[in-house]
Amino acid sequence: MRELGHDDIEQVSRLSQLSFGYRSETAPSELRGMFGIDGADGRLAAMARVRSYEQLWGGRRVRMGGIASVAVHPDARGQGHASVLMRSLLPLMRSAAQPISALFPTGVGVYRPVGWEVVGSLDDTRIATRDLQPAGPPGAVQVRSAGPSDAATVAALYAGLGLNGLLTRDGEEFPSAEEALLEHDVVALAELDGSAVAYATYARGSGYREGSELRLRDFVHRSAPAAGALLRSLASWSTVAPTVLWRGPTTGLGLHLSRAVPPPVQSQPWMLRIVDAVAAVAQRGFLPDVDADSAFVLFDPDVADHCRPWRLRVTGGSGVLEELTPAADLPVLHVRGLALLYAGAADVAALLRAGLIDRPVPGLDAAFSAAQLPQILDYF
Ligand SMILES: CC(C)(COP(=O)(O)OP(=O)(O)OC[C@H]1O[C@@H](n2cnc3c(N)ncnc32)[C@H](O)[C@@H]1OP(=O)(O)O)[C@@H](O)C(=O)NCCC(=O)NCCS
Numbered sequence: 001m002r003e004l005g006h007d008d009i010e011q012v013s014r015l016s017q018l019s020f021g022y023r024s025e026t027a028p029s030e031l032r033g034m035f036g037i038d039g040a041d042g043r044l045a046a047m048a049r050v051r052s053y054e055q056l057w058g059g060r061r062v063r064m065g066g067i068a069s070v071a072v073h074p075d076a077r078g079q080g081h082a083s084v085l086m087r088s089l090l091p092l093m094r095s096a097a098q099p100i101s102a103l104f105p106t107g108v109g110v111y112r113p114v115g116w117e118v119v120g121s122l123d124d125t126r127i128a129t130r131d132l133q134p135a136g137p138p139g140a141v142q143v144r145s146a147g148p149s150d151a152a153t154v155a156a157l158y159a160g161l162g163l164n165g166l167l168t169r170d171g172e173e174f175p176s177a178e179e180a181l182l183e184h185d186v187v188a189l190a191e192l193d194g195s196a197v198a199y200a201t202y203a204r205g206s207g208y209r210e211g212s213e214l215r216l217r218d219f220v221h222r223s224a225p226a227a228g229a230l231l232r233s234l235a236s237w238s239t240v241a242p243t244v245l246w247r248g249p250t251t252g253l254g255l256h257l258s259r260a261v262p263p264p265v266q267s268q269p270w271m272l273r274i275v276d277a278v279a280a281v282a283q284r285g286f287l288p289d290v291d292a293d294s295a296f297v298l299f300d301p302d303v304a305d306h307c308r309p310w311r312l313r314v315t316g317g318s319g320v321l322e323e324l325t326p327a328a329d330l331p332v333l334h335v336r337g338l339a340l341l342y343a344g345a346a347d348v349a350a351l352l353r354a355g356l357i358d359r360p361v362p363g364l365d366a367a368f369s370a371a372q373l374p375q376i377l378d379y380f
Contacts, residue, residue: 100274115303122375157199188202201216300334311323
């Protein structure tokens, strides 16, 4: 595997368009974080990109390698190129201090054998716009369109969400986050007594009859009245946009509506891999009132440094994973099981049923206890 550079732009552009089925007149201008494998004929056979993100876990930032643009030329498929590529990215991410990695798979079969596991999904749900109308009269929260001077306020509301898994939307992958925010057709900002308490971003879509649809991106609120005011502003579109395509979880939304939210019309699962377990535990936060202590052997087919006995201690909101001197008869935890625990997407009982741990480990559930499933609201 080699890092791709300026000379590869044309091949990368062709392989992307072929693999993902779009046409573009303009080639990518840079190949930052792109790696590839050349075939025997010297042409680019496989490629992948590692994006440099930070994800929130337990309220702290954890550096995350976001894998995107994985593609193998049709002539080179079924020969193990994708596996080699993913395995080769692991030491790179470790040396780039990215202890975890996430990706949106088109097929989990490629990534599961190399240690990624499905821990969440980014859903789109189609909801009748009129069903968003909250019961009761409007309250004191006012909704207005945000302008350039509100960008930092909106970013702070997003950051305040604090959900596990959220991308921090800053750093090199979000070079102009404030400008991007204002590119949405509507950025609705809700205020109470002049203080921002909620916002929603959405695309208006086209037309004004059947089939016209708002495409909601963010819906962030700090209180029930703030949510109600925003929902009222969304529902006001019902005469010209009969549906809203709602991106992201709807569990919270459902608590504000008098009708059940329909099931998603599209789900994009995402997978997590623990690339460097010691750093992944050290960087994240844990629940402050948890005290946990557990020991296990980690099994990882692709990261030799992981394959040893470990002691995990969590106290005061922080965790540490320390190497244990070899001890006989410790439970064995698969690295995919660790990804599920880390994300709060499964407990030890579920790992036992999935064969990702060979016997119960006291303390593990307490250490990673999560109140809700993790969320990424940005597709990459
Ligand atoms: C998906 C793709 C990257 C696989 O590349 P590849 O080099 O043929 O894959 P490999 O030969 O390395 O196979 C690796 C593993 O994935 C599995 N796999 C390969 N293609 C698969 C598919 N379409 N569905 C499910 N599993 C698949 C293989 O069985 C193998 O599993 P194993 O290690 O247990 O034997 C390639 O088919 C491709 O470019 N497809 C179009 C673009 C795309 O889907 N990219 C992925 C974006 S997330």
